[in-house]
Amino acid sequence: MSITRRTALRTLAAAAAVPNALFAQRPIPRNAPNILFIMTDDQRKDALGVYGNPILKTPNIDRIGNEGARVEQFFVTNSLCAPSRASFLTGLYAHAHGVMTNGSGEPHRNQGGLRATQRTFVHELRDAGYHTLLAGKWHLRSEPSGFDEWVILPGGGGPYVDPPMNANGARVRMRGYADDVVGDQALELLQHRPADRPFLLLMNFKSPHRDWIPAPRFANAFENDEIPLPRTFEDRLDGDALRRARMAIADMPDFAERGVPATLPRDERKRRNYEALVKNYYRTILSVDENTGRALEFLDRNNLATNTLVLFSSDNGFFLGEYGLYDKRLMYEPSIRVPMLVRWPARIKPMVERANMILNVDVAPSILDAAGVPQSTMHGRSFLPLLTGGEIAWRDAFYYEFHEYPDYDHCVRKHRGIRTTRWKLIEYWERPVEYELYDLERDPDETSNLAASQPRLVRELKQRMESLRRELAISDAAGPVPAVVPCVPGRPAS
Ligand SMILES: [Ca+2]
Numbered sequence: 235m236s237i238t239r240r241t242a243l244r245t246l247a248a249a250a251a252v253p254n255a256l257f258a259q260r261p262i263p264r265n266a267p268n269i270l271f272i273m274t275d276d277q278r279k280d281a282l283g284v285y286g287n288p289i290l291k292t293p294n295i296d297r298i299g300n301e302g303a304r305v306e307q308f309f310v311t312n313s314l315c316a317p318s319r320a321s322f323l324t325g326l327y328a329h330a331h332g333v334m335t336n337g338s339g340e341p342h343r344n345q346g347g348l349r350a351t352q353r354t355f356v357h358e359l360r361d362a363g364y365h366t367l368l369a370g371k372w373h374l375r376s377e378p379s380g381f382d383e384w385v386i387l388p389g390g391g392g393p394y395v396d397p398p399m400n401a402n403g404a405r406v407r408m409r410g411y412a413d414d415v416v417g418d419q420a421l422e423l424l425q426h427r428p429a430d431r432p433f434l435l436l437m438n439f440k441s442p443h444r445d446w447i448p449a450p451r452f453a454n455a456f457e458n459d460e461i462p463l464p465r466t467f468e469d470r471l472d473g474d475a476l477r478r479a480r481m482a483i484a485d486m487p488d489f490a491e492r493g494v495p496a497t498l499p500r501d502e503r504k505r506r507n508y509e510a511l512v513k514n515y516y517r518t519i520l521s522v523d524e525n526t527g528r529a530l531e532f533l534d535r536n537n538l539a540t541n542t543l544v545l546f547s548s549d550n551g552f553f554l555g556e557y558g559l560y561d562k563r564l565m566y567e568p569s570i571r572v573p574m575l576v577r578w579p580a581r582i583k584p585m586v587e588r589a590n591m592i593l594n595v596d597v598a599p600s601i602l603d604a605a606g607v608p609q610s611t612m613h614g615r616s617f618l619p620l621l622t623g624g625e626i627a628w629r630d631a632f633y634y635e636f637h638e639y640p641d642y643d644h645c646v647r648k649h650r651g652i653r654t655t656r657w658k659l660i661e662y663w664e665r666p667v668e669y670e671l672y673d674l675e676r677d678p679d680e681t682s683n684l685a686a687s688q689p690r691l692v693r694e695l696k697q698r699m700e701s702l703r704r705e706l707a708i709s710d711a712a713g714p715v716p717a718v719v720p721c722v723p724g725r726p727a728s
Contacts (some may be wrong), residue, residue, distance in 0.1 A: 250411035260522035262363035262431060263606030268576060269434045270529060270540040271601070272298075273322070274316070274522050275371060275391065275443040276562065277537075278551035279308070281519055289459050290516045294527030295575065298546050299330040302577025303621045307447040308651070309587045310634055311595055313550040314563040315373050315443075316346050317391060318422055322549070325352040325598030325612025328635060329708050335638035336390070337375050347376030355598035359434050362607045367423045367457070370416040370438030377403070377661055385419050387412060391440035396449040406497045411449040413441045413518075417525030424532055432605075437529060442552075445488060448517030455520060456513045463508070464555045466679050471522070471557050473670070473683075475647040475662040480723055481559040483507050493660050508555045541580045545597070548572040563646040563661050565634050565653075566680050578604065582621050590628045591655070592617045613706060633702040640721035647718055652699035659685075659695040671695070 245344075249286070251714060254279070280287055283297035284304060304309060310318045312328050320326075320333035328334050348354070360366045368384035371391050372589040378384040380595015385401040397412045398405060399419075407416045420437045427433050441447070448455070465529035472481075484504035490496045492514075533539040551569045553559040562569040576582060581604070595614030602609055603616035619626045631654040639648045651660040669685040669692055684719040685692050703709070 236336060243546070251512065265580075266362075266364075266432045266605050267540065267580065268432045268538055269601055269605065270533070270542055270544045271434070271436050271597075272526055272544070272546045273319070273371075273436065273438045274546070274548045275438075275440050276520075276550060276552045276571075277442045277522070277573065278554065279548075279569055279573050281442070281516070281552075282573055284575065285452065285573060289361040289456060289461065290519060290719075292519065293521040294530060295546055295573075297530060298526075298577045299438075299573075299575040301579065301584060302544070302582050303584070304503075304586045305574035305576070305592055305617075305651055306586060307593045307636075308547065308572055308574035309570045310550050310572055311593055311633065312637075313564070314636065314638055315549050317373075317637070319373055320348055321594045322547070322597050323356065324348070324352060325355065325595050325614045327595060327613050327633070327706055327708070327718070328637065330377060330613065330706070332528075335641075336373070345375075347374050348379070352378070354380055355601050356434065356436075358602055358607050358609065359605055361433055362605060364605070365427050365433045366430050367420075367427070367433060368437040368438070369419040369423055369435070370413075371440040372438065373687040383423055385423075387416070387438075387440055391443050392444070394441065405519060411441075411521065413427050413439045413521040413525055414449065416440070416527050420525075420529055421532055425527075434601075435529075437526075439522045439525065441521050446511065446513060446514035446518055447572065449521045452517040452520045455517050460512070461509050461512045463505075466556045467508070467558060468679060469557045469681055473668050474666050474718075475649065475668055478718075478721060479559075479564070479646045480644050481553065481561045481563075481646070483511065483555055483558055483560045484554075486511070486560055494581060504558065511560060512554055539579060541578075543578040543581075543601070544576070545601075546573060546575040547594075547597070549594075560728070561644055563636055563638070563644060565636065565649060565651045565658070567674075567678070570634065570653075578620055581618075583623075585621065587617075587620055590617070590620055591630075591632055591653070593632055594667070619728055631698060631702065633699060635708075640719060642721065642723060643721060645721035650699070650703075653701060654698075655696060655697070657691070660700065661696070662718075663700070664716050666713065666718070714715045 283292040284299035296698050312318050317333045319327040321332045324331040335345050356366050360380050366381045368381045372386040373390050385399050387397050396411050399409045467486040484500050486507050489510040550562045551571050552562050553568050556568050559635045579721045596617045599612050599614050599619050600616040605616045635650045637648050647662050649662045656675050662668040670683045671685040
């Protein structure tokens with residue numbers, strides 16, 4: 235079926251609408267804010283003007299941080315699309331919500347979706363009387379649940395142009411550039427929402443994710459800009475785990491047909507791939523910025539801005555040439571740090587939160603806190619008090635985990651770790667077991683592995699990590715630690 239995206243939504247919305255009152259078990263709290271949660275894809279923290287990017291201009295997204303709060307230390311607890319998105323939705327770590335991997339490859343084929351019984355903050359808000367909406371990338375193998383209306387891109391995002399979508403269970407094909415379609419759909423959902431109840435809208439962009447195809451109007455942006463190299467561009471990471479990982483920017487095939495022939499000498503290919511990657515990545519983010527602006531304008535035009543909580547974040551970060559790498563997964567800072575901008579004029583004065591490590595699992599409890607529907611069964615906790623002037627004790631360490639191995643594209647071994655305000659310990663826990671220890675204060679680029687020279691600190695941090703794992707109810711299977719299985723590069727990841 236090929237119909238215009240507007241007609242599609244109008245038609246499907248009528249079929250899908252279920253009287254929300256049926257679900258309203260609790261009264262809507264007085265002054266409950268509307269909630270607009272904008273999720274971008276693979277967008278690292280510094281890929282925004284408001285976080286100091288010298289080349290990429292993002293005036294619309296910057297508004298959220300300038301008119302609200304800009305969080306300086308926001309992390310994902312698993313730097314991969316589906317597990318991180320499930321953590322945002324549930325407030326839980328991957329082992330608890332069950333989405334350990336993206337669900338690609340044979341060992342993971344039954345994973346990648348939420349269980350039918352798994353509650354998310356969306357269910358809680360709907361039960362509290364919110365009108366709940368979703369437009370854009372979903373990437374969980376389970377269908378969206380808890381939404382009054384939803385329209386999602388296929389799989390991890392689908393094609394960039396004229397994307398097929400699933401609207402409330404019906405297949406439709408839209409017209410246009412994927413993130414413009416996400417913008418259109420989001421506005422359409424907002425326009426015909428019921429006026430008598432607050433809304434939740436998840437607006438999920440996809441274009442900064444591989445393959446980095448920009449909208450035609452941005453195809454030549456940054457053409458004459460010089461892209462500086464990261465300090466660690468020529469660094470080589472050592473150890474079994476990192477020798478296996480296939481994330482070298484020199485070897486990425488993506489730009490072979492876009493001006494970087496595979497026949498170039500490796501050093502030249504590495505630099506040219508880097509430049510093509512960064513420019514196209516930034517170009518896609520221009521679409522995210524423009525469509526974010528359309529949503530903010532909608533709030534302005536309809537006098538909704540004051541009592542709408544707007545959040546902007548990303549499911550994971552991304553290497554742009556650090557250690558000669560692209561992609562994410564690994565527990566280094568460029569991969570685990572993402573933006574978190576929060577605007578809610580009724581409650582949050584413009585501020586910068588620098589001190590506290592805030593996590594993706596904190597978002598669900600924070601949104602519920604803002605809506606007046608607090609709960610206590612999640613791993614994360616509300617960070618709203620940190621942004622509204624409250625004094626609360628906060629964590630000084632957090633746990634990280636990555637499970638998608640073997641993944642035939644990237645071959646990044648399973649690992650886990652602890653990050654404190656100063657130290658980071660990474661444990662590749664299958665045999666051969668490897669540790670990496672970094673002093674983030676003296677070595678923010680994580681270039682000097684101190685694990686061999688500081689065995690006592692490794693032991694202490696490992697104990698702290700174990701105690702965090704106990705708090706999160708994570709335990710290892712009985713029996714000996716398994717040896718790492720081979721990862722055969724080139725086998726297709728679905
Ligand atoms: Ca992602």
